[in-house]
Amino acid sequence: MSITVFQHDDKCPPARLGAALRDRGQRLDIIRPDRGESMLPDLHAVDAVISFGGPQVLDKPEDWMHDEMAFLQRAHAARRPIVGVCLGAQLLAAALGGSVAPMPEPELGFHPLKLSPHGRNDSLFAGIAWTTPMFHYHTRHITKLPDDGALLASSALCPIQAFRVGKTTYGFQFHFEAYRETMATFADGSPDRLRATGIDRQEYEKSCDAHRSAFDRIADRMCDNIRRRLIPTDKGQTA
Numbered sequence: 580m581s582i583t584v585f586q587h588d589d590k591c592p593p594a595r596l597g598a599a600l601r602d603r604g605q606r607l608d609i610i611r612p613d614r615g616e617s618m619l620p621d622l623h624a625v626d627a628v629i630s631f632g633g634p635q636v637l638d639k640p641e642d643w644m645h646d647e648m649a650f651l652q653r654a655h656a657a658r659r660p661i662v663g664v665c666l667g668a669q670l671l672a673a674a675l676g677g678s679v680a681p682m683p684e685p686e687l688g689f690h691p692l693k694l695s696p697h698g699r700n701d702s703l704f705a706g707i708a709w710t711t712p713m714f715h716y717h718t719r720h721i722t723k724l725p726d727d728g729a730l731l732a733s734s735a736l737c738p739i740q741a742f743r744v745g746k747t748t749y750g751f752q753f754h755f756e757a758y759r760e761t762m763a764t765f766a767d768g769s770p771d772r773l774r775a776t777g778i779d780r781q782e783y784e785k786s787c788d789a790h791r792s793a794f795d796r797i798a799d800r801m802c803d804n805i806r807r808r809l810i811p812t813d814k815g816q817t818a
Contacts, residue, residue, distance in 0.1 A: 582810065583625045584609045585647055587633025587666060590764050596629070596662075596756040599802035603812050612643035619646070622653060627660040627810045630667030632754065634768070636719050637669055637679045648674035660747040660809050665717055668742075668750030675725030675744055685776050686715040686736040688783055689790045692753060698731035698741060702808045703749060706800045712790050713740075713753045713797070716765045718772070720752060747809060755801045762787045 582600060584593055584607045593600075597607055610616050613633065630651065635641055651674045654661055663671035669679045692713035698704050713734070721739040724730060731741035732753075740752045754761070766773060766783055773780055806812075 581624055582607050582627045582629060583620055585628075585630040585667065586611055587613050587631060587635060590634075590761075590768050591632040591665075592761075593629070593631065594756045594758050594761055595798055596664075596802045596805065599799070599806050600810065603806055605806075605810070605812055612647055613641075615643075619650065622657050622659065625654065625659060627662075628654045629662045630664065630670055631756070632665030632667060632716075635666060636681075637673060638681060638719070644670060651675075655744065655748050658745070658747060661749065662805060662809070663750040664756055665752060665754060668752050669719060669721060671748070671750045672721045672723075672725050672728075672739075672742065675728070675748070677721055677725040677728065677742075678723035679719055680722045682718055682720050682736065684736055685718040685772060686720075686734065687717075687773060687776055687778055688715065689713065689786050689794075690715055690734050690736065692732050692734055692740055694732050695730045697729045697743070701731055701743065703801065703804045704731065705804055705808075707797060711797055712793065713755070714757055714762060714787075714790070714794060715753050716762075717752060721750070725750075749809070755798045757798070759787060759791050759795075 582605055586609050648670050651671050673679055689712045691710055694704055694709045699709055720737045724742055725744050728742045728744045731743055733740050737752055742750045
């Protein structure tokens, strides 16, 4: 399979999800729109699309964001499986009729994620507890679901943490794809953000260490669910 991947920053690689897909022989065609790379692949050659996070924000849009959102809109209309993560989820939501805005308070580090009734019955959350600690790192959030969107998960600071539109388009505000090293990299890249939120760096690292074992199991399960149930290597494969 050929999976088109939009990576928006060096600090936001495919990480855990990319490894899960590559381990099963899937090819990731990475596009860097933040570097001016073309983002208009032929949809006939695209089996799935993943859009990852980045430091950019929709309320101060860069030119390439409009092009990426247009591509996501076309991919959704063509019923290609789509996964948006953090910024990618926001771009996806906006492309499909949702809204994104700055948060009253950033959500950084581990906070409880609660599945909605739709989320509890969604195959991508199979094996995930209805309430579980999850890693977050964002200052913007989705304030309105896309047209015909189903809410899958929420948190105290972010009412729309995950959504689905149709059967194969998913947005996740939280970072299930992150490795422990990714968490440190995020903090390295935005020390002022932690301080402004009143979060001590050492406490942040301790919290990440404390949650690491459980998070690894949850994150690996989500990546495996996506690999098996949304983007299987064999299009005829069923979970």
